Amino acid sequence: MSAEYYMDKPDCFIKVENAVRTYNQGGIRVEALKSASCRVLPHDRIAVVGPSGSGKSSLLHIMGGLDKPTTGSVSWPLLGGPESLRPGRLGFVSQTRSLVSSLNVLENIALPLLLLDHDYEEAKNTAEDLLRIMGLMDIANKQPDELSGGQLQRAAVARALSTRPKVILADEPTGQLDHTTADHLLGVLFEHIRDTDTALVIATHDRDVARRMDKKWKMQYGILEVEAV
Ligand SMILES: Nc1ncnc2c1ncn2[C@@H]1O[C@H](COP(=O)(O)OP(=O)(O)OP(=O)(O)O)[C@@H](O)[C@H]1O
Numbered sequence: 045m046s047a048e049y050y051m052d053k054p055d056c057f058i059k060v061e062n063a064v065r066t067y068n069q070g071g072i073r074v075e076a077l078k079s080a081s082c083r084v085l086p087h088d089r090i091a092v093v094g095p096s097g098s099g100k101s102s103l104l105h106i107m108g109g110l111d112k113p114t115t116g117s118v119s120w121p122l123l124g125g126p127e128s129l130r131p132g133r134l135g136f137v138s139q140t141r142s143l144v145s146s147l148n149v150l151e152n153i154a155l156p157l158l159l160l161d162h163d164y165e166e167a168k169n170t171a172e173d174l175l176r177i178m179g180l181m182d183i184a185n186k187q188p189d190e191l192s193g194g195q196l197q198r199a200a201v202a203r204a205l206s207t208r209p210k211v212i213l214a215d216e217p218t219g220q221l222d223h224t225t226a227d228h229l230l231g232v233l234f235e236h237i238r239d240t241d242t243a244l245v246i247a248t249h250d251r252d253v254a255r256r257m258d259k260k261w262k263m264q265y266g267i268l269e270v271e272a273v
């Protein structure tokens with residue numbers, strides 16, 4: 045399949061065109077993303093790989109509408125404008141701590157549904173189901189600052205799944221997990237989106253995770269190399 049064919053497909057969830065992201069680090073201009081172009085299509089299972097500092101998080105933040113490219117563009121043709129992404133159509137798992145510290149784990153996972161005006165009981169039941177699937181029921185009533193890094197990561201994944209989003213962007217979701225737990229987490233993600241057209245994009249250093257995805261995008265020095273299979 046040619047790169048042109050891949051780029052011309054109109055039916056995508058996310059479309060990034062010539063996105064550049066520069067940061068100012070104490071007067072020095074750092075180009076974290078150098079003219080990246082890519083698309084996320086329904087059913088995609090994409091691993092974004094590359095060394096630390098190569099721009100994976102910068103790319104994911106732009107794809108998720110959490111950040112804007114310095115130049116270039118991002119759009120979500122099948123999802124709507126940036127205001128319609130969260131909570132709801134796009135689930136984002138941040139690489140850094142992201143749970144609301146004043147809420148317990150169950151409340152954190154129910155929160156996106158409550159923001160979408162779901163009934164409290166229904167939101168709570170969904171959150172409990174997700175915690176059960178993740179094997180996290182024992183921490184349902186704990187506050188985020190009482191959790192280990194791996195428990196926080198798994199709770200963040202559960203929260204991202206709560207609204208059954210069309211796209212899941214997960215930034216290093218297994219970074220603090222042992223091999224068995226990482227494997228289980230990926231299994232939960234795959235099972236959750238099975239029989240749907242949901243797309244999954246995972247930035248990862250974990251070769252086992254990358255191997256289980258269908259496509260591999262490589263980042264190096266801010267340059268994105270997209271594999272069109
Ligand atoms: N908020 C920021 N302010 C200044 N520089 C930043 C900021 N965020 C990222 N950078 C810089 O941009 C570059 C890319 O960072 P990014 O976090 O995207 O890399 P990454 O591939 O996700 O790395 P890692 O694998 O360690 O998570 C790095 O040089 C980093 O120092």
Ligand SMILES: [Mg+2]
Pocket residue numbers: 100101102139215
């Ligand atoms: Mg990162």
